[in-house]
Amino acid sequence: MNEPVDRPAIARAVVHCALGALGVLALFLLVRPYSGILHDARLYVGYALASLHPASLGQDMVLAEKGQSGFTVFPALLAFAVEALGSSLGAKLVTFAALILWFGAAAALMANLAQGRTRWIMLIFVAVLPAQYAAYEVFGYAEPLAVPRPFAEAFVLLAMALLASGRKIAALVPIASRSCSIPSSPWPGARFGSG
Numbered sequence: 444m445n446e447p448v449d450r451p452a453i454a455r456a457v458v459h460c461a462l463g464a465l466g467v468l469a470l471f472l473l474v475r476p477y478s479g480i481l482h483d484a485r486l487y488v489g490y491a492l493a494s495l496h497p498a499s500l501g502q503d504m505v506l507a508e509k510g511q512s513g514f515t516v517f518p519a520l521l522a523f524a525v526e527a528l529g530s531s532l533g534a535k536l537v538t539f540a541a542l543i544l545w546f547g548a549a550a551a552l553m554a555n556l557a558q559g560r561t562r563w564i565m566l567i568f569v570a571v572l573p574a575q576y577a578a579y580e581v582f583g584y585a586e587p588l589a590v591p592r593p594f595a596e597a598f599v600l601l602a603m604a605l606l607a608s609g610r611k612i613a614a615l616v617p618i619a620s621r622s623c624s625i626p627s628s629p630w631p632g633a634r635f636g637s638g
Contacts, residue, residue: 463563464550471546471570475587480534484589488530491522517591534589541593545585546570548600548617555607595621 480488486505493506500506524533553565575583585593598621605614 467563467566467570468543468546470567472542474571475542475574475585477535477538477587480530480589482588484534487518487521487590488525488534490518491525492530494518494522495526515591517594521589537589538587541597542585542587545593545597545600548597548604551604552600552607555604
């Protein structure tokens with residue numbers, strides 16, 4: 444005989460899980476404050492503005508040659524956000540979207556690597572540990588910048604989550620999406636599932 448489903452208990456568990464995830468997401472975002480249009484984001488916002496104003500900024504010597512950004516969809520996404528919201532708010536929104544996607548993909552990977560409290564502890568460590576490394580902290584991950592790298596990292600994390608759950612074919616979709624967000628070495632996550 445089937446036992447009755449305790450719907451209120453399930454609803455409470457879902458609410459507690461959602462609140463916990465929002466709390467860890469808040470920690471993740473607090474550790475990565477948005478500082479503005481800095482570093483590589485200056486170039487990408489410049490490319491976006493040049494594509495929106497081809498008669499003026501589009502003639503600039505630096506911005507006329509798009510370099511590797513001409514091979515990705517990221518500049519079009521950023522140009523759409525800049526056109527709709529302005530350069531400052533558009534860059535901030537794209538950065539926020541990248542970080543949310545990155546965190547969601549990391550949470551999906553943790554869900555496939557561990558269970559129970561261990562999963563939450565892993566996610567908390569991902570949220571609060573420093574993201575910069577190497578001498579002078581020149582390298583980092585989940586950068587709070589309007590650049591394509593956090594999107595590419597998120598797609599690789601999502602592919603790894605799918606591979607960890609045994610869905611190798613489905614993992615090709617985020618890997619292909621990663622190659623559309625940043626052109627250099629488009630298949631790093633594929634090595635994870637090839638062994």
